[in-house]
Amino acid sequence: MSPAQQPCVLVVEDESAQREVLQYNLEAEGFRVVMAVNGDEALLFLREEKPDLVVLDWMLPNVSGIEICRRVKANPETRSIPIIMLSARSEESDRVRGLETGADDYVVKPYSVVELMARLRTQLRRTRPATMGERLVFDDIILDAAEHRVFRDGQPLKLGPTEFRLLSTLMEKPGRVWTRDQLLDRVWGRDIYVDTRTIDVHVGRLRKALMVNGGADPVRTVRGTGYSLG
Known part of the structure; x- marks a missing residue:
């Protein structure tokens, strides 16, 4: 970890x-x-x-x-x-x-x-259920933190480690709007410098992975603030 x-x-x-x-x-x-x-x-x-x-x-x-x-x-x-x-x-x-x-x-x-x-x-x-190995569920998305696997509509998805951490953060509190700074702290850590635009790149990759089988985009962009799941 x-x-x-x-x-x-x-x-x-x-x-x-x-x-x-x-x-x-x-x-x-x-x-x-x-x-x-x-x-x-x-x-x-x-x-x-x-x-x-x-x-x-x-x-x-x-x-x-x-x-x-x-x-x-x-x-x-x-x-x-x-x-x-x-x-x-x-x-x-x-x-x-x-x-x-x-x-x-x-x-x-x-x-x-x-x-x-x-x-x-x-x-x-x-x-923080994902960090304790819990299984998270949102609509048809299942994240198994213990086995580090993600499924949507029963189909396994391929996510990189950063996208996995990003999704687990969003799934811990569906509906919560996370600012880019909050996501940077949670996903990358406070001690690592990452440009906030990097968040947008990885959110884009996460969206692409979640929609690979034609599913709707569950990630909501809140203009001027950040992102939310649902």
Whole structure:
């Protein structure tokens, strides 16, 4: 899996030992990991790059995990990012507060790393199913991420690796309009320079492949913005 395909997990944790354990296990699972040691660093990263998931400690210096969670979920640009909150607070009232603030899951310290990884994968199946090996379906198009195969109307299609990543991104959220910059980040990765016009070239190739057997073009161009599936 290329860096662009790897789900990005932002870990916000001020204890160095906890950060090392999380980073080791997340990278072993194939995730790209970014670390923040306090709330200010986390908020700065969230403004510059939107991770696929946030693992967030409740007790942080400066800005608390609860406040970070509140801000992330109040912002329309970041509210869909899953947050798994870590806390030594085990009372029911604390769990309820964390979840009501917007956390998608709440894990009490000390926790089982195996269980945490399972909970993390569950959240990512909901938001980035293709990266978790899920089968995606849109109308008569089937994308099998585990076997790296695409079918339309029961017929196998030949897609290059870039077109496959592009289609999987579009199929994860049909109807969503992706800007060219968002597609560049998701398909190629932030660390690789690619001219935005390259997107148009690969969308053209994807369209040609999808229409090879006479099917209708499912990719919609949104003038001045980007592309959408359906």
